[in-house]
Amino acid sequence: MAGSKFAYVRKFELPDVLLPSTFMVFRLDGHSFHRFSDEHGFVKPNDLRALQLMDHAAKSLMEEYKDIGLAFGESDEYSFLLRKSTALYNRRQAKIVSTLTSLFTSCYVFHWPRYFPDVPLRYPPSFDGRIVLYPSQQEVRDYFAWRQADTHINNLYNTAFWALVQQGGLTTTDAHAVLRGTVSKDKHEILFSRFGVNYDKLDPRYRKGSVFVRAEKKKKGKVATQLELLHCDIIRDDFWEKYGHILRD
Ligand SMILES: Nc1nc2c(ncn2[C@@H]2O[C@H](COP(=O)(O)OP(=O)(O)OP(=O)(O)O)[C@@H](O)[C@H]2O)c(=O)[nH]1
Numbered sequence: 292m293a294g295s296k297f298a299y300v301r302k303f304e305l306p307d308v309l310l311p312s313t314f315m316v317f318r319l320d321g322h323s324f325h326r327f328s329d330e331h332g333f334v335k336p337n338d339l340r341a342l343q344l345m346d347h348a349a350k351s352l353m354e355e356y357k358d359i360g361l362a363f364g365e366s367d368e369y370s371f372l373l374r375k376s377t378a379l380y381n382r383r384q385a386k387i388v389s390t391l392t393s394l395f396t397s398c399y400v401f402h403w404p405r406y407f408p409d410v411p412l413r414y415p416p417s418f419d420g421r422i423v424l425y426p427s428q429q430e431v432r433d434y435f436a437w438r439q440a441d442t443h444i445n446n447l448y449n450t451a452f453w454a455l456v457q458q459g460g461l462t463t464t465d466a467h468a469v470l471r472g473t474v475s476k477d478k479h480e481i482l483f484s485r486f487g488v489n490y491d492k493l494d495p496r497y498r499k500g501s502v503f504v505r506a507e508k509k510k511k512g513k514v515a516t517q518l519e520l521l522h523c524d525i526i527r528d529d530f531w532e533k534y535g536h537i538l539r540d
């Protein structure tokens with residue numbers, strides 16, 4: 292009914308096209324997962340089932356949206372890098388953010404029983420989503436380095452904290468007090484001397500987070516791509532030397 296007297300309201304819908312030729316990083320984060328993880332009995336500090344479910348939902352997103360070349364996940368969050376030249380939904384911000392957030396969330400719920408067969412969902416989880424634009428490769432690399440550095444800081448703290456509580460018998464208040472003002476070296480030392488834990492030997496999934504990369508493989512002279520799940524140092528130059536094609540147009 293284009294010609295109806297009501298059609299003028301359409302003009303109130305403003306365009307929200309994202310700047311061309313810029314990298315898009317789409318990040319989503321679990322809404323109130325502090326409560327959600329408690330209500331569903333997530334293991335502390337890291338619940339393998341929950342992390343694998345996040346990875347599964349992220350992989351589903353990358354299978355559906357081929358313009359995502361790289362993803363990084365930790366805890367209740369995941370970041371996705373879209374090609375600089377992507378024309379996905381004509382680069383309309385709300386369309387991209389809402390569709391991708393919704394697909395991720397429904398995948399999370401859809402695959403929940405596979406990872407938590409004995410834990411019924413008590414209520415529907417939700418995620419927030421946003422897009423940040425970055426003009427050059429350097430900012431994109433620094434963005435992922437920032438997220439991975441955050442993973443490291445949080446995980447070292449949480450590992451030391453829960454060791455003090457679970458193995459050391461401290462109250463959570465006392466454990467916080469012990470860790471207050473400590474630097475990374477002190478936390479390593481607490482873990483090693485009090486609990487015999489060599490932090491660097493813990494599962495890299497927990498220390499480094501999850502990296503999904505759309506790797507290029509040559510097969511019979513043709514370049515094919517496949518998704519690889521890694522728990523590696525995205526922060527280091529050699530990652531980008533190996534997977535630099537992700538940052539091409
Ligand atoms: N026990 C446990 N908790 C987890 C795990 N992963 C995430 N969480 C919880 O999820 C929270 C994620 O942090 P935030 O995203 O900052 O907190 P949030 O409660 O989700 O709050 P908003 O994101 O602001 O809505 C952590 O603080 C934990 O409480 C896990 O593997 N095990």
Ligand SMILES: [Mg+2]
Nearest residue numbers: 320321324367
């Ligand atoms: Mg959250």
